[in-house]
Amino acid sequence: MNAELAHQLIADHGSPLFAHDLNVVAERARVLQNALPDGARLYYSFKANPLPSIARELRLAGVRAEVTSVGELVAAQKAGFSEGIVMGGPGKSERVIQMALKNGVTSFSCESFTDAARISTLAQKEGVVVDVMLRVNPTQAPDARLAMSGVESQFGFDEALLLAPEAAEKLKLPGLNIRGVHVYFGTQVGSVAALGKNTECALDTAVRVSAAVGFECEVVNAGGGFPWPYASDAAAPDLGGLRETLDAAWKASPLHGSAQLCFESGRYLCAGSGTLITTVLDVKRAGAKTYVVLDTGIHQLGGMSGLGRIPRASITLKNLTTQREGETVVDVVGPLCSPLDSLARGQKMAPVEVGDVLAVPNVGAYGLTASLVGFLSHETPAEVAYRDGAACETWFMSCWHGRDRSI
Ligand SMILES: Cc1ncc(COP(=O)(O)O)c(C=O)c1O
Structure with a gap:
């Protein structure tokens, strides 16, 4: 996923979002x-x-x-x-x-x-x-x-x-x-x-x-x-x-x-068409562990793995803001008030900072609708289709707790 397009999409629709090529x-x-x-x-x-x-x-x-x-x-x-x-x-x-x-x-x-x-x-x-x-x-x-x-x-x-x-x-x-x-x-x-x-x-x-x-x-x-x-x-x-x-x-x-x-x-x-674009909300230490807290989680990705339905594999998080040197071992978690809201444990990745925009590739199938979208009632992310590097259509999943434009 092209970093410039990803940043533009976030500016237009907020983070997180799914982009589909x-x-x-x-x-x-x-x-x-x-x-x-x-x-x-x-x-x-x-x-x-x-x-x-x-x-x-x-x-x-x-x-x-x-x-x-x-x-x-x-x-x-x-x-x-x-x-x-x-x-x-x-x-x-x-x-x-x-x-x-x-x-x-x-x-x-x-x-x-x-x-x-x-x-x-x-x-x-x-x-x-x-x-x-x-x-x-x-x-x-x-x-x-x-x-x-x-x-x-x-x-x-x-x-x-x-x-x-x-x-x-x-x-x-x-x-x-x-x-x-x-x-x-x-x-x-x-x-x-x-x-x-x-x-x-x-x-x-x-x-x-x-x-x-x-x-x-x-x-x-x-x-x-x-x-x-x-x-x-x-x-x-x-x-x-x-x-x-x-x-x-x-x-x-x-x-x-x-x-x-x-x-x-x-x-x-x-x-292969889908990328989840997400932003780092927090990087925090707890004892020997480091947690990277994202603005996305099992309510938008891998919800079925959150329930233990599918064995959790390691995930790719590409930093679209800055590629830093070095390697850290972190747990990547989401914003839900549940210890199940974990996207990766013991993930080896280059250091990230609050505000970094990350991309998860190959999530065009069994992404949003296969997840726990209703859990904790977060706004549903935009789903943007693009062609030849330019956005052409934007969708929001319709559910009652979806995007409320009145607030
Ligand atoms: C009956 C049936 N057909 C097709 C599919 C789609 O499978 P896949 O996404 O692996 O192609 C499924 C997935 O569960 C299924 O149950």
Whole structure:
């Protein structure tokens, strides 16, 4: 992130803020699409970052929308998506499904018999027939850092339930056109070989499940989990050979030539675009320790790691004010009244001073909306999209304790 632009953005919108480089989003989309087999379709998982500027950039690059909530649906509409939106998620309420149907969603990833029945009832009420992909938790073991399939999980139909003789009957529901299978193994899949293996497994699962349930498998969403560093300037993953590997898996499947192959990605497409710009509020000593207190914390970054959901890794803090000589070991904390509000412990970094502006790279995915935004009711930071080094769009998350301009 260019220091001059960062300082200008802080002058315009205050600190902290998230800045998103749309050129990077477009480039990631291009690279990932080129790494997928010919004809494969790519979906953007809004959960990674619903910011409409990012989603619009992806739409213009030919990526489709995958949403899981009313808020993500609204974001998709703001980004200009109107057709081909897929809705997923393990607990879809009547309201979410109704909102989806009223707003033109015609395709659902279905997670259970109850989910199927609920979608069927509401589709009939709405007088429509919707496409359904059965999200399956295959019996095969996954290869992902945060495994969501191939292990016992709350996601999808357990494959054994779909292979049982009564499944076909239970899924003969009006208003549903069962067209395919969706398998998502998990995020941050560590290698090209693992991505290939997972894709093979998704395709094999689709063959087994469609034969057992008795539908023609026209669509396979093989998930993804394409990796990218989080909040650190670690090297980008080497996806060399991905296209050949996925191509080989696809061509070996009996569904090749008849079904549409799809993938979905959040992190890979937008993580690299985002920088969190923050200011040092305090540098204080407590015994042998030094604490660097920032104006950002787990309410804006890594909230899930604050809850112990994800192991905390070291983070990169680049000083955009002054690059000082030397190395200190500090704990980097935020402004919340909770010892959980810690972004890094035992972090080795050059000395910083009060007022320094720091940048955390690679936080375009699972940043603000994956954090504890409501905790302690701090103002939500501006999210600024920029292109060719110039700001082009600014957003504020809308929540009641958001930016109150009356005070
Ligand atoms: C079903 C599903 N699809 C896609 C994603 C996006 O994953 P990633 O951001 O790693 O690409 C997730 C993330 O949890 C998910 O649960």
